[in-house]
Amino acid sequence: MLSLNKYSHFLMDYDGLIVDSEKLYFETWCRVLNEEGQKVCQRFHEGKHESEVYERVRLYLRQDMTLEEISKYRASMFDELVAKGQLELVEGVKGLLGKLQSIAPMSIVSNSVKDIVEDGIRSTGIEGYFNNLFCFSDKVRRKPSPDIYNLAVSKLNLKKNSILAFEDSDSGVIAARKAGVPVICISSNTLMEDFCKKNYQEYFRSAYDLLLSF
Structure with a gap:
């Protein structure tokens, strides 16, 4: 059974993990x-x-x-x-966010610019789940660069092993690993499943599957 109580903060990717953008x-x-x-x-x-x-x-x-x-x-x-309200949450993610929020604070780490993320979380009604938005800007490179993760770790002032990241892409997993932040991959993409198996990466096919592991 997966235990998350040892973590002080969760970092969530945005596109593809939280919203079906x-x-x-x-x-x-x-x-x-x-x-x-x-x-x-x-x-x-x-x-x-x-x-x-x-x-x-x-x-x-x-x-x-x-x-x-x-x-x-x-x-x-x-x-x-x-x-027009056409942006939707990934299936099962609302339940996952609720569970994670009951354990520790959450922030977003995204390759999208902050305006897009802000509009999206407002549109889907989930802005109350996140303490911070760490996004692409002219000061940080996009994943797979670890810049966004390094920025988040610095701003949160927490030890890397006390933070857990959630990603759905190879670039996101690589970025977290480069930054030394533990990461779980959630993706129904078979290519991502193969990537995770080859790289000994913890992997779940859906938010529902992850919830069942708690």
Whole structure:
């Protein structure tokens, strides 16, 4: 049985772990890609930064657009979808957040910028669960860099082994490990399951499965 009582703080990834933002991100890509490009994007986009996806799908754009143009357009479309209430929590995560909150405080560590995270947690009604938001900015590099984790550890002023992270992507797991923070992976993605097995990483297929282990 998994024991979490020894931890003083939990750090949670955001996209894909707490909110099902990947669905909306994919929809915004579909607005600028032809049918073949949408198929390529669907196989590749999860957990990848926008610039990586752009390089993979740029040949399938409906019209010639720079990365900067696409970024602005997709950000506008994403905000519109969130404002319409289309951003949803990952199944089972509300119960997990409630359980974790009863044990120790929680904060978010995200590759997204703070404005996006703030809008998302307000839209889904979970802003009350988190003490801090540690997000990508011009001062910290995105995961798999450990920058965001190092920032969180410094600001929280806690020992690394007293913090437990939750991630759903290889870049997130790598970032936590590089920072020396214990991490649990939660993902239904078979590629992530293989990654975790190869790297001796503790892994659960869903928030429900993790809750059952308590």
